[in-house]
Amino acid sequence: MTHWPDIPFQRWQGTGASIHMWTQIAGKLRLALAPWLNHSWHATFYVNARGLTSGLIPGSACGHEVQFDFIDHRLEVMSTQGERTGFKLEPMSVADFHRRFMLAIEPHCGAVDMHGAPNEVPDATPFREQVEPGDYDPAAAHDYFRALTCIAPVFEKFRTGFLGKSSPVHLFWGSLDLAVTRFSGRTAPRHPGGFPALPDEVTREAYSHEVSSAGFWAGGGGVDEPAFYAYAYPSPPAYRDAEIAPSAAYWHYELGEFVLPYEAVRTADNPEAALLEFLQTTYQAAADLAAWDRAALDCPIGVPRAPRPVD
Structure with missing residues (x-):
């Protein structure tokens, strides 16, 4: 169970x-x-x-x-x-x-x-x-926290399979999403900005370099269920047509990114493996279609007490 x-x-x-x-x-x-x-x-x-x-x-x-x-x-x-x-x-x-x-x-x-x-x-x-009465259900908050404690270790494990620049596994309070991001090392086209209540200079600095990013949010903002997401900036033209696993993942046209329902991961025979598969296949699609130097950037997933071999 x-x-x-x-x-x-x-x-x-x-x-x-x-x-x-x-x-x-x-x-x-x-x-x-x-x-x-x-x-x-x-x-x-x-x-x-x-x-x-x-x-x-x-x-x-x-x-x-x-x-x-x-x-x-x-x-x-x-x-x-x-x-x-x-x-x-x-x-x-x-x-x-x-x-x-x-x-x-x-x-x-x-x-x-x-x-x-x-x-x-x-x-x-x-x-x-904002004086309207607000809700707080301790059980809902605690279950959200428990979900984060399941998700964050998988994000951390995924992060070990990359030698290039990578973000921490961290939660952005702007959209309340837990995220991890990989960088190709190359600069990106100027971002158009346009996010609500966010200065364009902040957005443009955030997307100053090419990224493949994935994360989790508990619902809202276009997907009214807890879900994982993955996107690339800039997004290669064929990215949305890439073959992504597991099979429950799909391209969300309005958001312009891949989405995997949390429920599909939670109920999988091996939730950790299902999520890691989504993270890996969306990254591979973004990196291959944008011609990242994967030979220099990729490495095997880390394991305890085993330093990476150096030639």
Whole structure:
């Protein structure tokens, strides 16, 4: 029996909408304090043993970490000086979460000039003005976390089979997706931009070089079910016609990327193998069609305690 949890979109939708806005608010702290890193990697979250963490945030007198604990259902702010503040995750408006978060970080960071509105959403109403009651189902949040703990190790394993530049496995709060990206090493055509509530200069820096990217989101934004995705930028003309595995994967014409329903992976005889197959075949299609130097970039999947051989 699979240990991958069932995360139906209907149960997740309200909780997911809250977590999306809450991670945006918390992510703005890292965005405000951390030096800019290529492709906005300085602003992301990571899966840890209890939920999502910002990692150690530099930029003030001491280091800070923000954690969404989806086991005890708390937002925690911790400092390298041993200080800890936080509050319970429960149904609340975005405005209320914003108020509580600002109070929680004040003892650590003092006044921080944070951007006060969401990114990558069509209606970028400032957080303080989002006063409608919000949902939070602890069971839905915990199952989402459990799914991430199943998915992230497969992404990490996939990442070991590449010698070129690769992103960390990290969660972008703009669209609330866990992602991993490979780079060919070549520059890409200028991106047209046009993402809602996101400066074009940010998008163009993020896609300054050729990529093959894959990820997971729990539903929304064109696919109302939890799903994996894969895309290339720039997308080779024949990419959408490539043979991708497993058989449940398909090309989503509106999104312009491959999609694999999470349920098809969760119920597979070997979910890890099914997901790894999707990651590998979508990468191979992108790299082969765009003539990446795979002989120099690819390597076998890593195994414990075995350094890569060097000629």
